[in-house]
Amino acid sequence: MRSAIDRIFDLIEAIASRPDGVALNELAQMSNLSKPTAHRLLSDMIDRGLVRQAGPNGVYSLTLEIALLGFRHLANVGFLDICQPELDKLAADAGELVRLSWLDGDRLVIVAESQGAKPGLRFDANLGRPVVLHTMAVGKIFLTRMPREQAMRLVREQGLLGKPASGPNAIQTESELELDLSRSEKQGFALAYDEGDLGTAAIAVPIVEQATGRFLGAVAIVAPTARWTKARLSEFAPALHATAAAIVGKAAIAPYCRRTEGSVGRTSRL
Secondary structure, eight states: OOOHHHHHHHHHHHHHTOTTOBOHHHHHHHTTOOHHHHHHHHHHHHHTTSEEESSTTSOEEEOSHHHHHOHHHHHHTTHHHHHHHHHHHHHHHHTSEEEEEEEEBTEEEEEEEEEOSOSSSOOOOOTTOBOOTTTSHHHHHHHTTSOHHHHHHHHHHHTOTTOTTSOTTOOOSHHHHHHHHHHHHHHTSEEEESSSSTTEEEEEEEEEOTTTOOEEEEEEEEEETTTOOHHHHHTTHHHHHHHHHHHHHHHTTSHHHHHOOBSOOOOTTO
């Protein structure tokens, strides 16, 4: 008789083999489990943040939580090995913190960073931190890659719009966010200035698979507002686009990058 751990890992392996998601009936068959047993174990895994379900009767897919428990594993499959040198180069050139966020279903997660700022006034690591969509530059650029209705739904689901915990310049209404996203689409990058936290500025560009237009993630420079105006921060856009293109060019040889799928792809709004 298989233990509960064996059955859970059978489910994890089955889901991992199908990046587009697996229905409950098929998962039960693949794992040699009864449907009620598979459903119970999957519910426990959802509670732990290991698995997500697309709607009450939708397919099941893995989240990034398992990978986030061990970045050593993530490096072993090639993801950080491929991306980190590009981040390090940009951080050294900019003299500021560079962050890479990767798409995980309907959310972005900060998965890699490189610190280019000298000791003193600088920002430090936030690996594994979920992205706040309307106050962070990477969140805004993510929202531009989907229809507005979907973007606003994700912001509402996050439940942070208009909350006092944000910075003094944080967007407070959906109409303000609409204007900001339209501006970001037009210029090809997003800015956040005293929005997520007081004294924090950031600029981000999308990482997009050229052949398909699929959004993979975003790369950003994060810096103190004391050192950078919005105009000066915008001058980093070409370097960020070059870094994003370099990551896309190398991602094809990294197994993790090849199999990562998100719900956001090419959109008619771009």
